[in-house]
Amino acid sequence: MDRMYFLELAINGGLAGLMYAMVAMGIVLIYKSSSVPNLAQGALTMLGAYVVLGFSDALGVPMWVAIPLAMVTMFCVGVVIERVALRRLAGRPIVMILMMTLGIDIFLRATTMTIWGGSGRPMRLGIPDSPLFLGSLLLNRAYVVGAAVTLVLFVTFMLFFRSRQGVVLRAIADDYTASWSVGISVERGVALSWALSAVVATAAGVLWGSVQTVDQSLSLLLLKGITVAVLGGMDSLGGAVLAGALLGILENVASGYLDPLLGGGTRELVVAAVLILTIMIRPHGLFGRHDIERI
Amino acid sequence: MLYRRAGIFHTSYASDRALFTIPFEKWAMVALLAFALVAPFVLSSLAITSYVRPWLIWTAAVLGLNLILGWAGQFHFGYAAIMGMGAYASVHAARNGVPWEIAVTLGGLTASVIGVVFAFAALRVKGLYLALSTLAMQFVMDWVISHVPAISGGVSATLQAPPMKLLGHAITSEAGTYYVVLAWTLLVMLFMLNLRRTALGRALVAVREKDFAAAVIGVQSFYYKLVAFAASAFIGGVSGAMLVFGFYHAVTPEQFAVNVSIELLAMVIVGGLGSIIGSFFGAAFILLLPGQMNALIAWLAKLLGLDIGVEALAHIPHMIYGATIIIVLLIEPMGLGKLYGNVRNYLLVWPFGYVRK
Amino acid sequence: MSSAPTAGPILSLNNVEVIYDRVALAIKGVSIDVPQGGMVALLGANGAGKSTTLKAISGLLKPERGEVTRGELRFMGCDIDALMPQQRVQLGIVQVLEGRRVFEHLTPDENLLAASAVAKSSRAEMTRMRDRVYGYFPRLKERRTAQSGFLSGGEQQMLAIGRALMTNPKLLMLDEPSLGLAPFLVAEIFDIVQKINRQEGLSVLLVEQNALAALEVVSHGYLMENGRIVMHDSAGAMKQNPDIQEFYLGGSEGKDFHEIKHYSRRKRWLS
Numbered sequence: 001m002d003r004m005y006f007l008e009l010a011i012n013g014g015l016a017g018l019m020y021a022m023v024a025m026g027i028v029l030i031y032k033s034s035s036v037p038n039l040a041q042g043a044l045t046m047l048g049a050y051v052v053l054g055f056s057d058a059l060g061v062p063m064w065v066a067i068p069l070a071m072v073t074m075f076c077v078g079v080v081i082e083r084v085a086l087r088r089l090a091g092r093p094i095v096m097i098l099m100m101t102l103g104i105d106i107f108l109r110a111t112t113m114t115i116w117g118g119s120g121r122p123m124r125l126g127i128p129d130s131p132l133f134l135g136s137l138l139l140n141r142a143y144v145v146g147a148a149v150t151l152v153l154f155v156t157f158m159l160f161f162r163s164r165q166g167v168v169l170r171a172i173a174d175d176y177t178a179s180w181s182v183g184i185s186v187e188r189g190v191a192l193s194w195a196l197s198a199v200v201a202t203a204a205g206v207l208w209g210s211v212q213t214v215d216q217s218l219s220l221l222l223l224k225g226i227t228v229a230v231l232g233g234m235d236s237l238g239g240a241v242l243a244g245a246l247l248g249i250l251e252n253v254a255s256g257y258l259d260p261l262l263g264g265g266t267r268e269l270v271v272a273a274v275l276i277l278t279i280m281i282r283p284h285g286l287f288g289r290h291d292i293e294r295i
Numbered sequence: 296m297l298y299r300r301a302g303i304f305h306t307s308y309a310s311d312r313a314l315f316t317i318p319f320e321k322w323a324m325v326a327l328l329a330f331a332l333v334a335p336f337v338l339s340s341l342a343i344t345s346y347v348r349p350w351l352i353w354t355a356a357v358l359g360l361n362l363i364l365g366w367a368g369q370f371h372f373g374y375a376a377i378m379g380m381g382a383y384a385s386v387h388a389a390r391n392g393v394p395w396e397i398a399v400t401l402g403g404l405t406a407s408v409i410g411v412v413f414a415f416a417a418l419r420v421k422g423l424y425l426a427l428s429t430l431a432m433q434f435v436m437d438w439v440i441s442h443v444p445a446i447s448g449g450v451s452a453t454l455q456a457p458p459m460k461l462l463g464h465a466i467t468s469e470a471g472t473y474y475v476v477l478a479w480t481l482l483v484m485l486f487m488l489n490l491r492r493t494a495l496g497r498a499l500v501a502v503r504e505k506d507f508a509a510a511v512i513g514v515q516s517f518y519y520k521l522v523a524f525a526a527s528a529f530i531g532g533v534s535g536a537m538l539v540f541g542f543y544h545a546v547t548p549e550q551f552a553v554n555v556s557i558e559l560l561a562m563v564i565v566g567g568l569g570s571i572i573g574s575f576f577g578a579a580f581i582l583l584l585p586g587q588m589n590a591l592i593a594w595l596a597k598l599l600g601l602d603i604g605v606e607a608l609a610h611i612p613h614m615i616y617g618a619t620i621i622i623v624l625l626i627e628p629m630g631l632g633k634l635y636g637n638v639r640n641y642l643l644v645w646p647f648g649y650v651r652k
Numbered sequence: 653m654s655s656a657p658t659a660g661p662i663l664s665l666n667n668v669e670v671i672y673d674r675v676a677l678a679i680k681g682v683s684i685d686v687p688q689g690g691m692v693a694l695l696g697a698n699g700a701g702k703s704t705t706l707k708a709i710s711g712l713l714k715p716e717r718g719e720v721t722r723g724e725l726r727f728m729g730c731d732i733d734a735l736m737p738q739q740r741v742q743l744g745i746v747q748v749l750e751g752r753r754v755f756e757h758l759t760p761d762e763n764l765l766a767a768s769a770v771a772k773s774s775r776a777e778m779t780r781m782r783d784r785v786y787g788y789f790p791r792l793k794e795r796r797t798a799q800s801g802f803l804s805g806g807e808q809q810m811l812a813i814g815r816a817l818m819t820n821p822k823l824l825m826l827d828e829p830s831l832g833l834a835p836f837l838v839a840e841i842f843d844i845v846q847k848i849n850r851q852e853g854l855s856v857l858l859v860e861q862n863a864l865a866a867l868e869v870v871s872h873g874y875l876m877e878n879g880r881i882v883m884h885d886s887a888g889a890m891k892q893n894p895d896i897q898e899f900y901l902g903g904s905e906g907k908d909f910h911e912i913k914h915y916s917r918r919k920r921w922l923s
Contacts (some may be wrong), residue, residue: 037423088625091715094422095370099564100624102557107617113610164765171755171766178753180712183741183770183819223434230427265438272434279428283420289757 008137009256010249015140017248018147019211022204023225024232024240025153026197032173032235033193036086039101041201042222043108048074048202049123049209049218050116063125067206071199078198082191105222113216120213123206146207153200154241161237169193173235223268227275233288243286247274298642314488317643331477335470343473350579351480352537357562357574358483359530364560365569366490367523368503369418370426373433374531374559379551380436381406381532382539383446386456386546395460399536406532407525414524418517433556441548454546456539472541479537483530487571499523561616565623566630573632580631584619585612660729661685662855663709663745663823668723670704670713678704678718679879686823689853691846693866693887695900696876702859703750705876706825709857710747711737727823741770744822748815751831752808756801760792760811763800767818778818785814788844806837813845823855824848830862838862842869863900867891875900895919 023045030038038044051073055066085104089097125145132139160166172179172189179186208218228247232239251270258266278285298319305311315321335343360374371377385402389395417428440447447454459466459475466472490496498519501509506516539546558581566577589612627633641648663686670678679701686692694702707713708720711732725732732740755763764785768778786793789810795803800811809829816824826845830838846869849856860866867873867887875883875896883890890896898907899916 085621085625089628092628093568095364095426095568096564096624096628098423098426099560099620102560103617103620103624105617106557107614107621110610110613110617114607114614117607118610164769167758167762167766168769170758170762174755174757175753177712177715178749178755179766180715180737181710181741181747181749181753182767182815183738183746184766185738226427230424234423262442265442268434269438272431272438275431276428276435279420279424279431280416283424 004136005256006253008139009253011134011137012140012143013248013250013252014245015143015147015248016252017228017244017246018150018241019143019204019207019244020221020224020228020248021232021241021244022146022150022153022200022207023221024228024244025150025157025237026200026204027225027229028232028235028237028240029157029193029197029200031229032237033169034086034090034190035173036097036101037226037234038194038197039098039222039226040081040105040108041197041225042218042220043105043112044074044077044198044201045205045208045221045225046214046216046218047077047108047112047205048198049205049214050112052202052206052209053121053123053214054116057121067202070206071202074198074202075195078195079191081198082194086190086194087187109216118216120215123209123214125206125210127210140211142207142211146211149203149207150241150244153203154237157237165192224271227271227278229285230275230283231278231285233285235289236285236287239285239287247271250274300643312492335473340469344469346583348473348476349538349542350575350582351476352534352542353559353562353578353582354575355480355483355537356531356534356559357566357578358480358487358571359527359534360559360563361566361569361571361574362487362490362499362530363523363527364563365567366496366503367499367520367527369520369523370422370429371524371527372426372430372560373436373556375551375553375555376433376436377406377410377528377531378535378538378555379440379548380409380535382535382546382551383440383454384532385536386454386539387446389457389540390454394463395457395540396462399533399540402536403529403532406535407529410528410531411521411525414521418520418524430553430556433553437548437552440551447548456544456546459540476537476541479533483534484571486530487574495519495522561620564630565619567632568629570630570632570636572635573630576631576635580619581616585616588612588615660688662688662690662728663857664724664726665705665709666724666726668705668708668725669721670701670708670718671721672716672718677879679708679876682723682876682879682881684857684874684881686855686857689849689855690872691849691856691858691870693863693870693873694857694859694876695863695866695873696861697900698861700876701879702876703827704879706747706827706857706859709740709825710745711735711740712747712749738770741819741821744820745825746816746819746821746823747825748812748827748829750827752805752812754800754803754808754811754815756799758800759798760796760800760803760814763811763815764818767815771818771820773820781818781820785817788817788848789814805832806834806841809833809837809841810844813841817848821854823857825857825859827859828861829858830860830865835865838865842866845869863896864902867901 023041026044027038027041030036048070052063052066052070055061055069056063061069081104085100086097089100127142127145130141132141132144161170168184169189169192171184172186176186179189204221205214205218208221212218224247228240228244231247232241232243251267254270255266298317300317303316303318305316315324330337334347338347356374356378360371363369363371381402384405385398388398388401393401413432417425417432420428459472461475466475490499498509498514501512501514502516502519510516535551538550543550562577562581563574564577565580566575567573589608592611593608623630663684665682665684668682669680672678682701682705684692684694684705694705696702704713704718707716707718709725713719720733727740727743727745730743732743732745735743755766758766761782764782765778768781771777773781786796792807792810792814795807800808803811813824813826813829829841829845833841842865845856845858848854858866858870867890870887872884872886873890874881875890883893883896885893891901895916898912
């Protein structure tokens with residue numbers, strides 16, 4: 001009985017964790033190309049979900065049209081954010097860049113709330129509510145779909161980074177000046193990574209919105225996303241996926257056993273503990289590059 | 296002319312290293328101080344309690360955060376937790392009969408000790424990772440405070456704070472609390488102003504710029520980072536205590552949650568990293584702007600006959616708050632303090648503008 | 653100064669002045685001509701302003717807060733001052749940066765692929781160009797799947813040059829390619845560059861501190877000191893010039909170091 005409970009917690013946690021990884025992938029994309037930790041990823045996720053709802057509710061467009069439309073919109077939003085807000089701060093101390101992303105996060109969250117209001121709305125993706133059964137284990141069907149999407153995205157990105165445009169993005173991440181010297185437009189590359197990240201955020205927003213209603217709490221995914229990104233390595237997509245699964249399992253299992261003992265709220269504690277431990281023990285995460293500080 | 300460096304000749308080291316060398320600025324400071332002392336009798340009671348007092352306390356906190364962020368160049372995304380620790384410690388001490396001044400100092404020391412213990416581990420990393428670990432610390436402290444009834448008096452409980460007492464006499468008048476708060480803020484400000492001319496200040500700047508180079512010339516960077524953390528945590532702890540005793544009069548976990556940390560950071564950035572006068576500006580800006588803009592927008596809406604729902608109106612201050620951060624960072628990344636500095640430099644040599652670079 | 657009677661110089665700098673941070677004058681009154689298909693050296697000691705000159709041509713001054721405040725930069729007759737670095741690469745100017753600066757986490761294959769983006773070449777063209785690069789640098793081909801950060805200095809230099817070739821340039825600018833390399837590698841690389849210059853007619857502007865090696869492969873050279881051009885002559889004449897021999901070519905047998913130093917400080921160059 002106990003073993004079944006543990007397995008159920010673990011698998012469901014792992015699936016949810018893969019969905020966290022989707023948020024983390026957006027953060028990693030931007031960090032890989034411009035060394036900017038995007039603390040506005042949570043807000044982008046939330047905004048993406050609301051934009052989808054905006055298309056489907058306000059314009060009556062079916063979901064399978066609304067989602068791509070929203071992705072295109074968010075693509076442009078990503079480009080605009082990079083162009084307007086981040087480009088001027090290139091080269092400035094990182095505290096200012098972090099504050100800028102925080103400012104964008106606050107602004108986007110408040111604007112979204114102002115436009116769409118605070119009450120939660122459902123995201124109807126047509127995923128039936130009935131759970132999937134793996135043997136005698138109960139699996140949340142929406143989580144399974146979400147995890148599958150994450151894996152598909154991951155594979156897509158791995159293939160993308162082998163293509164010429166993807167190699168260009170990786171080159172930009174390595175050395176801006178050398179990129180300029182061979183004619184690569186660093187500005188376009190960075191803008192592209194922001195745009196892609198916004199699209200990923202939309203996917204994450206849609207899937208998480210279907211699991212928990214679309215409301216302000218979607219932006220809280222930021223903390224989980226950042227923890228997963230740090231654990232996996234801030235510039236490793238594969239790391240993000242693995243770390244996401246790991247964190248999801250840890251979080252679900254720990255809170256399943258500890259919540260009754262400590263009276264709730266242990267999820268956040270586990271996430272914070274993982275973050276602190278990762279930074280103490282292995283700051284560059286499981287698969288991140290060990291950046292040598294040049295003296 | 297009044298506002299000039301020309302004609303000022305120093306004949307002793309003491310006068311050369313004075314804080315305000317230009318007579319105009321010296322007299323301006325004296326005038327400001329005089330005004331601050333008579334403020335309770337000049338300004339309305341509402342202004343003092345709702346605007347000036349919180350502004351002063353938050354400025355003290357911002358100065359403390361500037362010490363670690365602007366001067367030592369180390370990230371701290373969990374300053375509100377530090378303030379909270381100081382607040383809770385001092386309230387518990389005061390409730391248990393400890394004399395008020397000692398209780399507040401105890402609050403500062405508690406925050407300092409816990410801050411240093413944490414810093415010991417956190418300072419192994421730099422940059423983004425230091426920021427994230429302090430943010431994680433904030434979350435952990437949030438959880439501990441709200442889940443340990445011994446500290447918070449139960450989840451979402453409110454602990455009543457006993458009144459301020461100086462030398463055993465309770466201070467309950469507005470003017471009284473105002474003066475105590477003013478004294479604390481002035482103390483912190485003097486400390487920060489003097490930092491520039493002490494060895495500690497120079498060491499912190501060296502550590503900020505390039506810590507390994509500082510180590511090469513004999514400045515133990517880890518030690519000084521710890522000192523900076525300890526000092527700034529002390530200031531934060533006492534400021535947190537001041538906030539509770541002098542403004543809220545009760546302490547709850549929400550007062551020192553994550554969003555407060557972000558607000559403090561915004562104040563530092565908007566005011567200008569490392570700028571002392573910027574701390575005053577930044578605190579005022581972030582405290583007052585959203586509220587005023589909200590009133591303005593509501594008035595505009597009424598004027599234009601638009602109907603902005605109450606819900607939407609509730610989020611507009613946040614919109615403005617976020618937009619402020621973005622706009623300030625775009626226009627002048629070094630904040631309002633730098634803008635003030637630009638104006639000052641311009642006036643110092645006016646009308647000979649070409650003398651400046 | 654053209655080697656081909658019908659064509660003007662491919663690159664022509666006229667009285668160029670560069671200032672950093674709006675206050676620090678780096679180079680002044682610099683006039684350089686690179687003939688079509690020619691190979692020209694820009695020599696000088698550390699800090700003379702050679703790298704700055706190259707960056708003014710390739711447009712990479714902005715990240716270092718420098719700007720061209722006076723003078724003209726003409727490439728194939730067109731004024732390039734207003735063009736962004738990417739546009740200059742598209743026109744055909746490419747700079748191989750000082751210190752190699754390869755993309756460390758990418759393999760040599762990927763380095764070359766990244767640089768081919770600007771030429772907008774098709775996959776077949778790209779493969780052809782890549783094979784051509786490996787033809788020049790067979791040693792690089794052996795290491796084509798290793799992470800570039802782990803290549804030796806000489807291999808990285810070859811990769812940097814090969815990467816520049818992928819952009820289909822008309823003018824190749826090399827910034828101190830001999831930096832940190834063993835002498836036999838320097839000779840090998842210079843030979844290959846000379847081969848590229850002769851076989852493809854690619855114009856080369858070579859910036860070097862190692863005047864000895866550079867003067868062996870170029871047709872003529874410019875000498876920079878303190879941000880100004882102080883001498884311009886054919887390579888042979890420069891090699892024979894006694895002052896150059898003393899200051900830059902190590903030919904100071906029997907003379908006291910201090911004597912030479914004082915003399916070089918007081919020397920007023922006539923060109």
